[in-house]
Amino acid sequence: MATVEFQSVSKRYQPGTPMAVIDLNLVCQEGEMLALLGPSGCGKSSTLKMAAGLEELTEGEILFGGVPVSRLPAGQRNIAMVFEDYCLYPNLTIAENIDFPLSVRGYSKAVRKERVDEVLAMLGLTDMADRKVHDLSGGAQQRIAIGRAVVRDPALILFDEPLSHLDGEQKIHLRAEISRLQKSRGVTSILVTHDQTEATAMADRIAIMRGGVLQQVAPPSRLYERPANIFVANFIGEPPMNLFPASVSAVVGHIDVPILAATIAVGDERRRMLEARQTRDLVVGLRPEHLIVETVSADRSVNAIIRYREPRGDADSLVLEILNRSGDTLVAELPGPTLFRAGDGVHLRIPAERMHLFDADTEFNLELDK
Ligand code: ADP
Numbered sequence: 001m002a003t004v005e006f007q008s009v010s011k012r013y014q015p016g017t018p019m020a021v022i023d024l025n026l027v028c029q030e031g032e033m034l035a036l037l038g039p040s041g042c043g044k045s046s047t048l049k050m051a052a053g054l055e056e057l058t059e060g061e062i063l064f065g066g067v068p069v070s071r072l073p074a075g076q077r078n079i080a081m082v083f084e085d086y087c088l089y090p091n092l093t094i095a096e097n098i099d100f101p102l103s104v105r106g107y108s109k110a111v112r113k114e115r116v117d118e119v120l121a122m123l124g125l126t127d128m129a130d131r132k133v134h135d136l137s138g139g140a141q142q143r144i145a146i147g148r149a150v151v152r153d154p155a156l157i158l159f160d161e162p163l164s165h166l167d168g169e170q171k172i173h174l175r176a177e178i179s180r181l182q183k184s185r186g187v188t189s190i191l192v193t194h195d196q197t198e199a200t201a202m203a204d205r206i207a208i209m210r211g212g213v214l215q216q217v218a219p220p221s222r223l224y225e226r227p228a229n230i231f232v233a234n235f236i237g238e239p240p241m242n243l244f245p246a247s248v249s250a251v252v253g254h255i256d257v258p259i260l261a262a263t264i265a266v267g268d269e270r271r272r273m274l275e276a277r278q279t280r281d282l283v284v285g286l287r288p289e290h291l292i293v294e295t296v297s298a299d300r301s302v303n304a305i306i307r308y309r310e311p312r313g314d315a316d317s318l319v320l321e322i323l324n325r326s327g328d329t330l331v332a333e334l335p336g337p338t339l340f341r342a343g344d345g346v347h348l349r350i351p352a353e354r355m356h357l358f359d360a361d362t363e364f365n366l367e368l369d370k
Contacts, residue, residue: 002065002155002188004028004051009060011046011212020046022212024060031186033179034217035203037193038235043212044192048158051190053077064155077156080149084161086141088148090134094125097133098147105152119147122181139170146178150185157182159191163198175201196236208232226370230283230363233356239288239317242330245360246282248274255357257284257350259328260302264352270367277359277366285356288333292349293318293340301347304330311337320348 004027011021021043028034036044049055051062053074062070069077080101088097098119102112120126123143133141142162149157162178163171179202182189193199199206200220207217208231216228220236227233233241244259253271254263266274294301303323310317316336322328323345330348340346357366 003030003063004156004188004190005063005066006047006051007061007063009047009050009062010058011043011050011055012058019058019212021050024214026207026214026217028188028190029204030188031183032204033182033189033191033202035191035193035199035206036209037196037199037206038209038215040194042209044194044209045160046212047209048160048190048192051156052079052081052158078154079156079158080152080154081158081160082142082145082149082162084164086138086145088133088141088144091132093130093132094136094144095120095129097144098151101148101152107152115151119151122184123147123177137170138166139174142166142174143177146181150181150187153185154187157187157189159189161193162191163193163195171198178202196238200236208235226365226368227285227356228365228368230285230358233285233358233365237287239331239333241285241287241356242291243283243285243358244328244330246284248280248282255282255284259322259325259330260348260350261322261325262300262302262350264300264350264355266352266355266357270357273366274357279359279366281360282366283358283360283363285358286330286350286354288317288331290351290354291330291332292351293320293332293334294347294349297347298349301349304346304348306340306342306344306346309338309340309342313337316340318346320346322348 006024006026009021009024010019012019036047038044046055050057057070061068095116099112099116102115120129133144163174191203205217205219206223208215210231216232223232223236227236244257246255246257249256249263251263254265256263304320306318307321308319314336316334316338318332318340320330320332359366
């Protein structure tokens with residue numbers, strides 16, 4: 001077990017090409033599952049490979065338990081990796097695959113048997129120990145790969161898109177299984193994924209990257225409740241957050257939201273904050289599940305038409321067009337199934353306390369310190 005610390009780490013593959021990772025400062029705590037999340041090409045794998053010793057750093061240092069490792073070869077870093085495509089030996093049995101890292105490192109027979117039996121029991125595979133792995137399902141194979149990773153109690157496990165090849169149900173089972181094993185062994189882990197559901201389900205904290213730059217690192221609930229900037233706000237949450245331009249109103253303590261043809265009171269605390277920051281141009285964020293959709297008009301409600309309804313079983317997503325603002329749409333999500341239909345007129349209420357306020361120029365959340 002160890003902390004993993006990236007200190008001002010940068011990576012450039014070839015001279016003259018853009019940096020893949022830019023000045024990354026990030027600590028993965030002992031026993032923590034930290035997810036690296038972001039769109040394709042944002043530098044997640046490059047970061048993981050540098051931790052693994054599979055890619056050199058261009059600048060900076062990586063420390064395991066406070067000790068610099070960037071000059072240590074991969075084999076000396078006491079790391080296990082779990083990849084998307086299991087990488088098992090098809091002609092070995094389940095037990096032999098799990099035993100493999102112990103046998104190549106010359107552990108005694110007695111220790112090997114004890115450790116392998118323990119991991120087989122943890123995975124509920126004791127009765128299948130002698131089966132060859134080639135005819136097992138993808139999910140079963142990945143469980144064995146995870147067993148192989150934990151069997152020698154490495155300092156760090158690196159998971160590289162471990163669930164990408166699996167179907168929906170297997171994914172859910174394996175997410176839970178990985179979390180259980182990771183927590184019961186208390187092994188520091190870094191998970192690379194482009195799937196926010198996976199990161200949210202499994203990670204203690206998520207580091208969001210974009211274009212090689214770390215955007216925010218926080219527990220999943222914090223990313224949802226207080227995204228650091230517009231990119232994170234848009235990336236976390238499904239359907240994504242509604243974002244629309246706004247500006248500080250001439251009416252004190254209010255903001256003008258042209259898309260809603262509305263002036264919304266923001267309260268004293270926010271008025272003081274906006275005055276202190278001297279911000280004028282804003283982007284307002286509102287999660288689809290926080291928009292209130294009603295059939296009767298209320299004080300200050302906004303008229304809209306349902307353009308599209310997507311029933312999703314326990315919830316309905318509605319695409320709403322604001323009346324007289326053709327083309328401007330919002331997405332609302334309601335507990336479902338609802339009785340709404342495309343073409344219905346509805347009334348929207350915007351709960352001001354649920355609004356996220358971003359600076360339109362910097363794109364930063366104006367209330368990140370809250
Ligand atoms: P992610 O894992 O988030 O998809 P990567 O770390 O794989 O992102 O890639 C980050 C950037 O580095 C991308 O622009 C990618 O094209 C580039 N890159 C990754 N690996 C190499 C490589 N071996 N040689 C050159 N460029 C690379």
